[in-house]
Amino acid sequence: MKVVKFGGSSVASATQLQQVTSILEGDADRKIVVVSAPGKRGSDDEKVTDLLIKIGESFEVGKKDEKAYEQVIDRFREIVEELGLPEETLATIQGRIDEGIAMIERGASNGMDALKACGEDGTALMLSAYLQNRDHKASYVHPQEAGILLKDEPGGALVLEESFDKLYELRQKEGILVIPGFFGYTKEGKLITFSRGGSDITGSIVAAGVQADLYENFTDVDSVYCVNPAIVDNPKEMKYLTYREMRELSYAGFSVFHDEALIPAFKKRIPVCIKNTNNPEAPGTMIVADREDTDGDVVGIASDDGFITIYVSKYLMNREIGFGRRLLQILEDEGVSFEHAPSGIDDMSVILRETALPKEKEEIVIRRIKEELEVDMVEVERDMAMIMIVGEGMNQRVGVASKATQAFKNANVNLEMINQGSSEVSMMFGIHAEGIERAVRELYNVYFT
Template sequence: MKVVKFGGSSVASGNQIKKITGIITSDEKRRVIVVSAPGKRSSDDVKVTDLLIQLGDSLQIGVDHEEAYRQVISRFEEIVLDLNLDESVLREVQRKIDDSIALIRSEDPTGIDALKACGEDGSALVVSAYLQTLGHEGTYVNPKEAGILVKDQPGGALVLEESFERLYKLRERQGTLVIPGFFGFTEEDQLVTFSRGGSDITGSIVAAGVKADLYENFTDVDSVFCVNPMYVENPRPLTSLTYREMRELSYAGFGVFHDEALIPAFKEKIPVCIKNTNNPTAPGTMIVAELPEREEHVVGIASDEGFLNLYVSKYLMNREIGFGRRLLQILEDEGVSFEHAPSGIDDMSVIIREHHLPKDKEEIVLQRINDELQVDMVLIERDMAMIMIVGEGMNQTIGIASSATSAFQEAGVNIEMINQGSSEVSMMFGVKSEGLGPAVQALYKVFFGEK
């Protein structure tokens, strides 16, 4: 059995849905399908999920929402008409959107999550209906019916272990099962969404639950590349990766996978293949638990902007028991999550995504650190970027750090921070955002031998 997940670009239009149904019906092992909400049809288009969020925001603050509502319905209407589906399919999609709007108006706390989930839910209704018109047994399966139970954490649901036993029963069902991604249900029957991009999480959970032989994730690229094509022209494609490598790359800016997505598949050791909806015969990139030892120890270079460095200095900090805990406790009290926290004898840096510490909250955090920790210095440096080189066994390979730092020197980019810690598969560098492109290009040249 194969579990197949199709991303937003794969269900963005009627023509794309025709492609994916061709992919589904070409292999009888593709029995469980997970779909995203319709994505962009072109570079200047808007994703349906973004329209739903805009609609929800308008409803909450009491401003005109008719245009956002019209655009959402119009997107689904266009797809339904293009596929020549019965009008009842569109009516069902619209009913679910209207029901969610009613929840928001009644100030039900589940209303926003219910509305955001309508994109994936609508895609699943459309794809299952279209399969039926082709003479195939396509069945829409709601996540509650499938057995996806989650912890009640709106916008960031966590799957409960009992889900996997329930999902296994899907193997007993006949035909092609189409499940909307991105959301599950609590034990109290409340709809809760995963974090943004959570359809990848659903796909991985379902693959783990049914103990699939393969989890295929269809997107709009032939494979994972070793570096972002935004910085390097025609970068080298990767034919295979380990789970740990892919997770590190996803976290550090690779847009192919949500960084939490592989965990359920990883636990069950289910191989994952990333493929292209628009070129389904391409071999794609395989992601597996283990690979034979490779000649190249660096397999990818990931990067992302939008970080800040909270720098704290205090003489003899290392002798002050509990200092790090109390610093991080202040961040926790203020609802700020952190990414990395490298430290020295007298200083400590905490790397935070900028949107987690807005300017108004920054003043509160700085004041508390000064008052409660009696530090010598505390400052915040914004406009930071993180670059990560990734590969199994890097920490056992002589010269990796030296080669990387020489690349930064060649690019004329100053390294603000280096963090490897206990990781065996990655090394992270912090730089000012303006140096991101030149640094990535120089690293690519060093580790992949190409200009």
């Protein structure tokens, strides 16, 4: 049995949904399908989820964004009509959108989640109806019916362990099952969503739950590339990756996969294949628990900007028991999550996403650090970027770090931070964001050309 997930570009139009149907018809093992909301049809288009968010946010200024609402309904209407689906399909989709809007209007705490979920829900309703039109035994399966039970957490829901036993029962159902991604329910019946890109997480959870033989994640590329093709022309394709390598790359900027998505599949040791919806015959990239050729080579380079650094200095910091804990406690008190915390004898840096520390919260955090920790100096540096080089066994290969530092020198980029050793499969570098593309190109040159 295969669980198949199709991303936003794969379900962006009626033509793409017909291509999805062709892929399902081409392999009888593809029993369970997880779908995203319709994505962009071109560079000047908007994702349905972004339009739904725009509608929801418009109530903050007191008036529904009618233009965005019509765009969403027109988008679904166009697909429904081109696929020749019954009018009640569109009526059901519009009714659920209207219910999400009504929840926001009456102040429901999960109103925005309910509205955002309508993109994936609409896709699942349309695909299941289209499969039925083509005489397939197919059914729409609501996430609550499927048993996707979640814990409501800041920053995105987390799956509960009991979900997996309930999901296993899907194996008993006949035909093709179509499940909307991105959302599930608490035990109390409250709809909540994962963080953005969460349809990947749903697919992985379902694959783990039904104990699939393979989880296929269809997107718009033939395979995973070792570096962002927007920075390096015609980069090398990766045929095999381990779960750990893919998670590190996803965290540091690879957009192919949500960085949390592989965890359920990883725990159940289910192989994952990244494939291209528009070129399904291409072998794609396999993500597995172990691979034989882990000889310490760098397999990928990821990069991401939008970071800030809080730099703290205090003489004899290393002799002050509990200093690091109290520093991080301040962040926890203020609801701020951090990414990395490299330290020295008298110095400690905390690296965060810019979105985690807005200006007004920054002032509170800095004031508390000065007053409560009595530091000699505290500074905040913005416009930082992280570059990560990844490969199993890399920490046992001599010369990996020297190649990297030479590449940064060639790119005329100053290193603000190096973090090696906290992970066996990655090495991270902090730089100013303006040098990110030069540095990535030079790293590609030293490791791959």
